[in-house]
Amino acid sequence: xxxxxxxxxxxxxxxxxxxxxxxxxxxxxxxxxxxxxxxxxxxxxxxxxxxxxxxxxxxxxxxxxxxxxxxxxxxxxxxxxxxxxxxxxxxxxxxxxxxxxxxxxxxxxxxxxxxxxxxxxxxxxxxxxxxxxxxxxxxxxxxxxxxxxxxxxxxxxxxxxxxxxxxxxxxxxxxxxxxxxxxxxxxxxxxxxxxxxxxxxxxxxxxxxxxxxxxxxxxxxxxxxxxxxxxxxxxxxxxxxxxxxxxxxxxxxxxxxxxxxxxxxxxxxxxxxxxxxxxxxxxxxxxxxxxxxxxxxxxxxxxxxxxxxxxxxxxxxx
Numbered sequence: 001x002x003x004x005x006x007x008x009x010x011x012x013x014x015x016x017x018x019x020x021x022x023x024x025x026x027x028x029x030x031x032x033x034x035x036x037x038x039x040x041x042x043x044x045x046x047x048x049x050x051x052x053x054x055x056x057x058x059x060x061x062x063x064x065x066x067x068x069x070x071x072x073x074x075x076x077x078x079x080x081x082x083x084x085x086x087x088x089x090x091x092x093x094x095x096x097x098x099x100x101x102x103x104x105x106x107x108x109x110x111x112x113x114x115x116x117x118x119x120x121x122x123x124x125x126x127x128x129x130x131x132x133x134x135x136x137x138x139x140x141x142x143x144x145x146x147x148x149x150x151x152x153x154x155x156x157x158x159x160x161x162x163x164x165x166x167x168x169x170x171x172x173x174x175x176x177x178x179x180x181x182x183x184x185x186x187x188x189x190x191x192x193x194x195x196x197x198x199x200x201x202x203x204x205x206x207x208x209x210x211x212x213x214x215x216x217x218x219x220x221x222x223x224x225x226x227x228x229x230x231x232x233x234x235x236x237x238x239x240x241x242x243x244x245x246x247x248x249x250x251x252x253x254x255x256x257x258x259x260x261x262x263x264x265x266x267x268x269x270x271x272x273x274x275x276x277x278x279x280x281x282x283x284x285x286x287x288x289x290x291x292x293x294x295x296x297x298x299x300x301x302x303x304x305x306x307x308x309x310x311x312x313x314x315x316x317x318x
C-alpha cells in the first residue's frame with residue numbers, strides 16, 4: 001500500500017475589524033492632538049485649566065487604545081497608538097524615571113487637615129511620626145493647630161498660626177506675617193525658620209478653591225503669592241500648601257517662573273494627593289528656590305481628604 005502525504009491545508013488569516021481600526025486611529029490622533037495642544041484650548045468656563053490639570057492622566061488611554069488596536073488586528077491602528085504614546089512620554093515620562101536622591105538636611109511635610117476632620121490631632125501626630133523638621137498645615141478649624149502644637153511641643157517647640165494655616169518647627173521661627181487674603185479668614189503666612197544651615201523663608205498657604213467656571217479668585221491668589229515671592233529678598237524660600245491647582249495648570253505659570261517643584265525634581269510619579277482615597281489631582285505642592293531637592297513624595301494620614309506632600313532638601317555649599 002502506498003501512502004500519500006496529505007498537503008497541509010493553508011492557514012487562513014482571521015479577518016480584522018476595519019471599523020474598530022478606524023475608531024482607534026481617530027481616537028489616537030485626537031488624543032495626540034489634545035496632549036500636544038491642551039494649553040491651546042480656550043479657558044472658557046475654566047475648561048482649559050481643568051484639562052491642563054488632568055492631562056497626565058490621559059496617558060491611561062494609551063494602553064486601552066493599544067488593546068483595541070490588537071483586537072482590530074490592524075497594523076495601522078497600532079502605529080497610530082504609538083503617536084500619543086510618544087507625545088505623552090515626551091511631556092510626562094520623566095516623572096517615571098528614578099530620582100537621584102541625596103542628603104536630607106531639611107525635611108518638610110505639608111497637609112490639608114480638612115475642616116471636618118474628626119481628629120486633627122491624630123493626623124498631625126501621624127505626620128510627626130516620620131520626624132520632619134517642618135510640618136505645614138492648612139484648613140484648620142477650632143484651634144486644631146495650636147492644640148497639636150501643644151501636644152508635640154517637646155519635639156516641635158516652635159510654631160506659628162495665622163487663621164486656618166500654621167507651621168510646626170523643630171527650629172526657631174521668627175518674623176511671622178499674614179499674607180493678603182480676599183476672605184475674612186486668613187489662609188496664608190510667611191515665617192523665617194532659623195535652621196542650623198541658615199535661614200529659610202517659609203510660606204504656608206491655602207489658596208482659594210477652584211470650581212468649574214470659577215477660578216478667578218484662585219488665579220488672583222496665585223498672582224498675589226507670586227508677587228510676594230518675587231519681592232522676597234530671602235535667598236532660600238519654601239512654599240508649602242494647598243494651592244488648589246496642579247503644576248500643569250496654565251494658571252500656575254506665575255509661580256513656576258519663580259520656583260522649582262520638588263516633586264518634579266526629586267520625586268517619582270505625579271505626586272497626586274486628592275481625593276485621598278484614590279487621588280487624581282495634585283493641588284498640594286512643595287515649591288522652592290535656593291535649595292536642592294533630594295527627595296519628594298506623598299503619604300496618607302488619617303482623617304483628611306488630602307494626602308500629604310513631603311520633600312527633603314540639601315543646602316548648597318557656601
